[in-house]
Amino acid sequence: xxxxxxxxxxxxxxxxxxxxxxxxxxxxxxxxxxxxxxxxxxxxxxxxxxxxxxxxxxxxxxxxxxxxxxxxxxxxxxxxxxxxxxxxxxxxxxxxxxxxxxxxxxxxxxxxxxxxxxxxxxxxxxxxxxxxxxxxxxxxxxxxxxxxxxxxxxxxxxxxxxxxxxxxxxxxxxxxxxxxxxxxxxxxxxxxxxxxxxxxxxxxxxxxxxxxxxxxxxxxxxxxxxxxxxxxxxxxxxxxxxxxxxxxxxxxxxxxxxxxxxxxxxxxxxxxxxxxxxxxxxxxxxxxxxxxxxxxxxxxxxxxxxxxxxxxxxxxxxxxxxxxxxxxxxxxxxxxxxxxxxxxxxxxxxxxxxxxxxxxxxxxxxxxxxxxxxxxxxxxxxxxxxxxxxxxxxxxxxxxxxxxxxxxx
Amino acid sequence: xxxxxxxxxxxxxxxxxxxxxxxxxxxxxxxxxxxxxxxxxxxxxxxxxxxxxxxxxxxxxxxxxxxxxxxxxxxxxxxxxxxxxxxxxxxxxxxxxxxxxxxxxxxxxxxxxxxxxxxxxxxxxxxxxxxxxxxxxxxxxxxxxxxxxxxxxxxxxxxxxxxxxxxxxxxxxxxxxxxxxxxxxxxxxxxxxxxxxxxxxxxxxxxxxxxxxxxxxxxxxxxxxxxxxxxxxxxxxxxxxxxxxxxxxxxxxxxxxxxxxxxxxxxxxxxxxxxxxxxxxxxxxxxxxxxxxxxxxxxxxxxxxxxxxxxxxxxxxxxxxxxxxxxxxxxxxxxxxxxxxxxxxxxxxxxxxxxxxxxxxxxxxxxxxxxxxxxxxxxxxxxxxxxxxxxxxxxxxxxxxxxxxxxxx
Numbered sequence: 107x108x109x110x111x112x113x114x115x116x117x118x119x120x121x122x123x124x125x126x127x128x129x130x131x132x133x134x135x136x137x138x139x140x141x142x143x144x145x146x147x148x149x150x151x152x153x154x155x156x157x158x159x160x161x162x163x164x165x166x167x168x169x170x171x172x173x174x175x176x177x178x179x180x181x182x183x184x185x186x187x188x189x190x191x192x193x194x195x196x197x198x199x200x201x202x203x204x205x206x207x208x209x210x211x212x213x214x215x216x217x218x219x220x221x222x223x224x225x226x227x228x229x230x231x232x233x234x235x236x237x238x239x240x241x242x243x244x245x246x247x248x249x250x251x252x253x254x255x256x257x258x259x260x261x262x263x264x265x266x267x268x269x270x271x272x273x274x275x276x277x278x279x280x281x282x283x284x285x286x287x288x289x290x291x292x293x294x295x296x297x298x299x300x301x302x303x304x305x306x307x308x309x310x311x312x313x314x315x316x317x318x319x320x321x322x323x324x325x326x327x328x329x330x331x332x333x334x335x336x337x338x339x340x341x342x343x344x345x346x347x348x349x350x351x352x353x354x355x356x357x358x359x360x361x362x363x364x365x366x367x368x369x370x371x372x373x374x375x376x377x378x379x380x381x382x383x384x385x386x387x388x389x390x391x392x393x394x395x396x397x398x399x400x401x402x403x404x405x406x407x408x409x410x411x412x413x414x415x416x417x418x419x420x421x422x423x424x425x426x427x428x429x430x431x432x433x434x435x436x437x438x439x440x441x442x443x444x445x446x447x448x449x450x451x452x453x454x455x456x457x458x459x460x461x462x463x464x465x466x467x468x469x470x471x472x473x474x475x476x477x478x479x480x481x482x483x484x485x486x487x488x489x490x491x492x493x494x495x496x497x498x499x500x501x502x503x504x505x506x507x508x509x510x511x512x513x514x515x
Numbered sequence: 516x517x518x519x520x521x522x523x524x525x526x527x528x529x530x531x532x533x534x535x536x537x538x539x540x541x542x543x544x545x546x547x548x549x550x551x552x553x554x555x556x557x558x559x560x561x562x563x564x565x566x567x568x569x570x571x572x573x574x575x576x577x578x579x580x581x582x583x584x585x586x587x588x589x590x591x592x593x594x595x596x597x598x599x600x601x602x603x604x605x606x607x608x609x610x611x612x613x614x615x616x617x618x619x620x621x622x623x624x625x626x627x628x629x630x631x632x633x634x635x636x637x638x639x640x641x642x643x644x645x646x647x648x649x650x651x652x653x654x655x656x657x658x659x660x661x662x663x664x665x666x667x668x669x670x671x672x673x674x675x676x677x678x679x680x681x682x683x684x685x686x687x688x689x690x691x692x693x694x695x696x697x698x699x700x701x702x703x704x705x706x707x708x709x710x711x712x713x714x715x716x717x718x719x720x721x722x723x724x725x726x727x728x729x730x731x732x733x734x735x736x737x738x739x740x741x742x743x744x745x746x747x748x749x750x751x752x753x754x755x756x757x758x759x760x761x762x763x764x765x766x767x768x769x770x771x772x773x774x775x776x777x778x779x780x781x782x783x784x785x786x787x788x789x790x791x792x793x794x795x796x797x798x799x800x801x802x803x804x805x806x807x808x809x810x811x812x813x814x815x816x817x818x819x820x821x822x823x824x825x826x827x828x829x830x831x832x833x834x835x836x837x838x839x840x841x842x843x844x845x846x847x848x849x850x851x852x853x854x855x856x857x858x859x860x861x862x863x864x865x866x867x868x869x870x871x872x873x874x875x876x877x878x879x880x881x882x883x884x885x886x887x888x889x890x891x892x893x894x895x896x897x898x899x900x901x902x903x904x905x906x907x908x909x910x911x912x913x914x915x916x917x918x919x920x921x922x923x924x
Binding site: 132137144145152157171204233245333336356358359363368369370386468 | 541543546548550553554556557562565566569570572573574575577578579580581586612613614615616619623627639640641642643644646647648650651652654655657662687736742743744745746747760761763764765766767768769772773774775776777778779791792793794795796797798800868873875877878
């Protein structure tokens with residue numbers, strides 16, 4: 107059976123138009139990496155690009171590289187490259203700070219744009235940092251958090267809601283929100299919308315402007331392959347550019363940063379989303395990842411992502427393993443991942459890692475397998491599914507070493 | 516005369532206990548770099564360290580490196596290495612975000628710790644981002660900015676002041692505040708103090724705890740040689756650890772980030788200053804720079820810094836050039852820089868750059884020369900001073916090409 111499935115997988119790989127891109131990433135031997143949705147793999151071009159930035163631009167160019175290597179323009183130019191991946195115009199996206207910091211900026215900006223409304227509406231179980239960033243503003247007395255289950259969001263949108271804040275694809279289950287419908291519902295209630303694209307940007311088609319989204323943020327180190335803790339990005343629809351005032355008013359968001367005036371005056375356009383001096387090494391690595399995703403193309407990535415996860419489920423079915431799938435069964439309704447619920451999910455995840463299949467565990471009982479389509483093969487699906495079947499059949503999770511929890515899981 | 520001065524300089528270099536450290540930095544040929552206070556030079560070890568982090572930890576280790584390479588601990592462990600450089604305990608400093616973002620966190624935290632007081636007191640002409648970060652909180656209705664000239668700060672400290680926010684060494688003039696006296700004055704008025712160490716940390720002795728400072732922030736890319744836009748650091752005195760609540764409540768500041776709970780609960784201690792996922796590439800580069808500064812030793816750096824700037828002034832004097840010095844004449848009262856006022860400062864700076872002497876210009880009329888003691892020689896002082904003399908004597912600033920303003924100056 108293993109051979110027959112591998113045979114089928116290899117036929118699919120042979121027909122895969124993206125197969126050649128796998129070689130553009132560095133992947134360790136003996137590893138099937140199903141955690142690109144947590145940290146994207148390393149593009150082979152990244153080390154030489156960083157070497158050039160470090161030795162050439164920093165070492166040789168020194169302070170002059172702010173101009174000569176256009177360090178000063180990187181937040182904008184990389185933002186402009188991310189923009190078409192998420193359905194935005196080039197002047198609507200900027201690469202800066204972390205996702206968390208960008209959330210704070212835009213939640214605060216929304217509160218100011220909707221005076222008299224203090225409620226930030228989200229759903230329980232949203233990615234923690236999205237919920238936590240509301241907490242800081244709540245403590246400042248400026249916001250009030252309201253959570254409603256996803257089926258009840260529309261009815262929770264009343265005249266107190268300043269902002270609807272949701273993650274487009276759920277980090278744990280992979281469920282995808284209907285961005286257009288929810289954005290419209292929020293607008294109908296007089297609220298703004300902020301989409302967190304961390305689990306969709308770069309893997310799935312996102313069309314912020316077609317959905318008339320107001321704000322968005324997204325992560326640089328997952329499907330954009332920007333490296334651990336890469337700079338994030340933020341989107342503000344052009345119609346809001348003059349009205350947006352975010353409170354992290356650092357010198358790089360100033361209209362004329364190098365005038366060194368005592369008074370803050372925001373830059374026109376998306377630049378006012380910037381705060382401090384941009385992190386050049388991180389931005390350079392992010393740019394390589396973004397360029398590669400743009401070259402492959404989000405539509406092709408999304409098609410392959412669906413095909414990979416469908417094939418994975420098919421293989422599990424052929425082996426007769428019936429796990430509780432918490433992701434939507436319809437591949438068009440989910441992100442680039444499959445999540446299974448199991449009381450021993452932690453130990454199963456560890457047992458898989460012991461076999462070279464790296465997925466991840468999400469508290470309390472979710473085994474999450476991500477299918478980064480840029481570098482995974484159908485063969486990886488066949489083998490990863492077989493390992494999961496064997497771990498399950500052998501009860502390998504009972505091995506006590508697989509129950510030692512590490513700091514990050 | 517040039518020969519005699521060079522001769523003296525080389526004797527000083529021969530006797531310099533730090534002379535050997537110059538070789539630990541990569542410095543371009545034909546350049547005398549007097550802008551280490553804007554962007555520190557590249558330590559030779561940095562490229563190989565980054566290569567190892569990128570290829571080994573990211574490429575091979577992938578997501579596992581959060582544990583196996585202790586990425587998860589880097590903000591704390593690098594903070595602990597910075598701590599002794601600024602007179603703090605290892606558990607009082609964390610490396611994260613930008614200086615601007617860290618200013619926001621601590622200004623907001625101070626406002627909450629001093630209910631009923633809204634004034635943030637600073638001085639006009641402080642580094643812009645320090646003043647601008649107050650503006651964001653002002654716009655949120657939480658703060659009120661008050662500026663007083665440095666001679667009048669003590670009398671401006673009334674019962675409305677929540678926080679005194681000052682840069683220890685002035686970015687433009689190099690003037691140094693009396694940290695102990697001003698901290699005491701603020702405390703006597705019931706206010707807290709936040710010191711920006713961007714132009715002193717790593718170059719001069721700073722003793723936050725001996726001065727009973729409450730908070731501090733500092734820059735990673737100047738005297739700490741962490742690379743362009745390196746992560747910054749933040750200090751909170753241990754006595755405030757439980758009382759500090761900063762509003763950028765991201766998941767990395769949570770008590771148990773990987774419990775993925777819906778509700779924010781701050782980590783104990785300095786960890787609650789963290790916000791989003793830490794930038795590993797930037798932190799790795801910063802660590803190399805910090806290790807090198809720690810190896811050389813701040814006291815030795817400060818001694819050499821004073822000797823360098825004194826020698827520079829001596830050489831200018833021997834050449835008979837009398838420029839208006841805006842830095843204190845007493846080397847113990849200034850940072851590691853000399854700033855001169857001249858109506859043609861911009862063009863003089865450009866003419867010097869044309870001769871390979873990289874200093875910088877600060878609007879509207881300041882020529883700022885920084886003396887990073889880790890990698891500069893007395894010979895560089897003699898030659899840089901001679902170039903300045905010649906630029907001045909020849910009126911080289913009249914060359915129109917030296918008056919084209921670039922984006923970053």
